[in-house]
Amino acid sequence: MLAALKRWALKKSPWVYHVNTGACNNCDIEILDCLTPRFDVERFGILLAPSPRHADVLLVTGGVTLQARGALQEVYRQTAKPCAMLCIGSCACSMCIFADGYHMAGPPDKVVREVDPDAFIAYVPGCPPKPEAIILGAVKALGAL
Amino acid sequence: MKRTVVPIGPFHPILEEPLRFELHVEGEHVVDADVRISHNHRGMEKMCEGLSYDQIPFLLARVCGICSASHPMAFCNALEDLCGCEVPPRAQYIRTLICELERLHSHLLWVGLAGHFIGYNTVYMWAWKYREPILDLFEKVSGSRNHYENHRVGGVRRDIPDEVFPAIRKTLDELEPKAEMLLGAVIDDPVIHARTKGVGVLRNVDAVAYGVTGPTARGSGVNQDIRDTEPYAAYDKVDWKVVVQPEGDVFAKAAVRLLENFESIKIIRQCLDQIEPGPICADVRELPEGEGIGHAEAPRGETFHYVRSDGTNRPVRYKVRAPTFVNVPSFKANVIGAELADAMLIVAAMDPCYSCTQRMSLIRDDTRQQSVITHDELLQLSWAKTERIRRQC
Ligand code: SF4
Numbered sequence: 001m002l003a004a005l006k007r008w009a010l011k012k013s014p015w016v017y018h019v020n021t022g023a024c025n026n027c028d029i030e031i032l033d034c035l036t037p038r039f040d041v042e043r044f045g046i047l048l049a050p051s052p053r054h055a056d057v058l059l060v061t062g063g064v065t066l067q068a069r070g071a072l073q074e075v076y077r078q079t080a081k082p083c084a085m086l087c088i089g090s091c092a093c094s095m096c097i098f099a100d101g102y103h104m105a106g107p108p109d110k111v112v113r114e115v116d117p118d119a120f121i122a123y124v125p126g127c128p129p130k131p132e133a134i135i136l137g138a139v140k141a142l143g144a145l
Numbered sequence: 146m147k148r149t150v151v152p153i154g155p156f157h158p159i160l161e162e163p164l165r166f167e168l169h170v171e172g173e174h175v176v177d178a179d180v181r182i183s184h185n186h187r188g189m190e191k192m193c194e195g196l197s198y199d200q201i202p203f204l205l206a207r208v209c210g211i212c213s214a215s216h217p218m219a220f221c222n223a224l225e226d227l228c229g230c231e232v233p234p235r236a237q238y239i240r241t242l243i244c245e246l247e248r249l250h251s252h253l254l255w256v257g258l259a260g261h262f263i264g265y266n267t268v269y270m271w272a273w274k275y276r277e278p279i280l281d282l283f284e285k286v287s288g289s290r291n292h293y294e295n296h297r298v299g300g301v302r303r304d305i306p307d308e309v310f311p312a313i314r315k316t317l318d319e320l321e322p323k324a325e326m327l328l329g330a331v332i333d334d335p336v337i338h339a340r341t342k343g344v345g346v347l348r349n350v351d352a353v354a355y356g357v358t359g360p361t362a363r364g365s366g367v368n369q370d371i372r373d374t375e376p377y378a379a380y381d382k383v384d385w386k387v388v389v390q391p392e393g394d395v396f397a398k399a400a401v402r403l404l405e406n407f408e409s410i411k412i413i414r415q416c417l418d419q420i421e422p423g424p425i426c427a428d429v430r431e432l433p434e435g436e437g438i439g440h441a442e443a444p445r446g447e448t449f450h451y452v453r454s455d456g457t458n459r460p461v462r463y464k465v466r467a468p469t470f471v472n473v474p475s476f477k478a479n480v481i482g483a484e485l486a487d488a489m490l491i492v493a494a495m496d497p498c499y500s501c502t503q504r505m506s507l508i509r510d511d512t513r514q515q516s517v518i519t520h521d522e523l524l525q526l527s528w529a530k531t532e533r534i535r536r537q538c
Contacts, residue, residue: 020162022185025500026210026291028162029254036257036273052156068163068184071155097204100195101188128210128291 006082011142013045017055017079021072021108022098023062026128027089031059039131046138052078057138058085060108063095069105073115084120084141085112088134090127120145146171151485155184162499166492173484178477185500193463198224198298198432201463206292208465209501211254214240214247215443216465216501217296219450222377222439224298227454230427236300237379238420242313243286243295244378244441245409245416249320250279251444252402252409255496256327259399262493263340268330275323278316285309300426310417317410324410328403341396345479345491348393355475358468359446360405361495364398366391371442383415393479395494402496432456443468445496467501 020028034041035048049055052075064072076085087108090096095107105111109121122144124137153166163184169177189208193201205220206213218240225232232240253276260268280290286305287293295301331337347357352365362369370387372380388404390397434456441448446468453462472495480491 019156020185020500022187023162023500024207024210024213025162025498026207026213029210030291033273033277036277037270038274038277062185063187065184065186067186068155071163071184075156097207098187098192101192103186103188127207127289130290 003082007145011145013047014056014084014138014142015047015049015054016057016059016138017049017052017075018059019061019072019075021060021062021068021092021111022065022104023089023091027061027091030128030131030134031061031088034131034134039135041135041138052076053080055079056083057141058083059088060085060092060112061088062091062108063098063101064105064108064111065103066105067103069111072108072111076112076115076119082120082145084122084145085109086134086137086141087121087123088137089129090125093123093125096127148176155181164499168480168485168488170485173486175480175483175485175488178480178488180473190463190465194460197458198460199458201460202296203294205465206294209443209467209498210291211251211498212247212443212445212448212467212501213292214243214295215441215448216450216467217294218244218378219439219441219448219465220452221296221298222441223437223450223452224432224439225437226439227435227437227452228298228429228432230299230429232300232427233424234379235304235420235423236425236427237382238416239301239305239425240296240378241380241383242305242413242416242420243293243301245412246279246282247293248444249406249409249413250276250283251496252406253279253324253327255402255444256331256399259395259490259493262490263337265337268327271323272327275320275327278320282309282313282316285312297426299429300424302426304425307422313413313417317413321407321410324403324406328406331399331403338396340487340490341399341494342392342394344395344487345483345494346393347475347479349391351475351478352393355471355478357446357472357475357495359443359472359496360398360401361446361472361475363387363389364401364494365393369447371440371447375440377439377441379416379419380412382419383412385412385415395490398494398496432458445469445498446472448501465501467498469495469497469499469502473497473502 087093092108112119122141149170151168155163155165165181167179168175202217205216208216253272257269257272284290287295347365349366352362352367368389373387385408388401390400432454436453439450449466451464452460455461
């Protein structure tokens with residue numbers, strides 16, 4: 001019952017927290033683009049949260065570097081559950097061109113599954129995905145939750 | 146007075162990229178600052194050694210998502226320096242055009258973020274709204290909004306069809322009054338004056354001593370622009386001027402960027418006038434042994450690339466030096482003594498881009514004369530000690 005209520009509330013106004021774990025900056029800018037006038041996702045109640053503790057959705061961009069690994073796991077631990085994680089960009093989905101880098105710990109889904117095997121993870125591929133794709137991804141993820 | 150350390154990051158809503166700052170404050174004033182980078186270090190230089198020269202521009206575009214034309218541009222300059230090939234004029238103009246469109250969108254992006262940092266979200270929203278048509282143009286000319294992948298050794302990958310030129314002109318015509326409005330909004334606003342004038346002054350001598358580049362240097366009265374001093378692409382064929390402001394404060398840096406927008410618009414218009422039909426890529430078959438260097442003026446300053454070749458299709462050594470790498474240390478000169486509330490604005494005025502700057506860094510604590518030890522290292526030390534004792538027993 002409580003879980004159902006939480007899920008309902010989550011879908012109405014998801015607050016997102018943005019984590020860059022080793023991206024080239026572009027996916028991050030496209031995420032910010034979603035918040036600016038042309039796409040303006042605030043219309044749908046999607047807000048950038050100031051702290052992971054307030055976040056319902058974690059937007060992760062970029063493959064995880066060794067240095068960012070612990071920090072990402074910590075951020076994920078801090079989020080209020082249930083929390084959906086959206087891997088944005090080809091880097092975050094599959095590591096893409098950075099797969100053989102010596103300083104990469106792996107894709108974010110793998111890193112987060114180390115601390116929570118049942119994490120809800122959705123993927124938006126593209127380099128960078130267009131804001132339309134990010135919005136579609138968020139909508140689909142929330143629909144599936 | 147008691148000293149307090151304010152940690153910021155590595156993930157923080159005001160930072161787009163992971164970075165850890167430590168600001169040491171006494172009361173309201175910053176007395177020392179410390180930066181920890183390398184959360185974003187991806188080992189690009191090493192990766193370049195495993196890729197062929199035709200693949201490298203794709204990787205280099207991803208050094209930084211905003212300067213995704215400048216890094217490949219510097220790469221092309223380095224390789225063309227190495228093999229001495231002639232780039233066809235049409236390709237030169239297309240390169241210039243893409244680089245200047247990139248500067249426009251990057252400067253608008255900065256204006257927006259700076260507005261956001263001082264609490265003027267309207268400026269943020271405006272600037273980002275006016276930036277969108279430029280991204281649409283990019284989509285038209287290169288197929289992608291942000292990673293254009295247009296440069297290659299000897300020329301460009303894709304031609305810009307003549308039918309697109311009117312669209313580019315139209316976008317510029319529409320953008321110009323908007324850029325003027327933004328300039329007016331910043332120049333005439335008393336609150337912005339109060340927040341930015343005399344704040345975070347980087348004196349001319351400091352700018353030279355730290356070797357800063359780009360708008361950060363030009364805002365401190367250093368007349369330095371690679372497009373002017375070592376012209377590449379078609380910059381020597383068009384008429385434009387270097388924007389320099391002497392004051393060195395946040396306001397001067399903002400003014401440099403806002404005024405550069407008009408120069409960029411001027412350059413693009415001239416490119417469109419002067420461009421003529423012709424080939425877009427020279428045929429480069431063999432690369433000699435040796436080294437090449439290439440510069441390019443990215444929106445944030447000079448980016449420098451170095452390549453060493455052994456005559457095969459891969460580099461033996463590739464080196465990238467991004468502008469933020471030289472700009473970041475300068476904040477030791479201008480953030481100290483500032484109020485805590487201004488610290489973020491002063492850092493932002495440099496327009497730092499950390500993804501390109503990330504190095505492996507070994508941090509030494511000067512007072513303790515040793516590396517700062519992380520949790521994992523402590524654990525390793527402890528394990529090693531147990532192991533040692535066990536062996537001795
Ligand atoms: S997916 Fe592409 S745009 Fe996104 S972080 Fe990776 S390289 Fe950059």
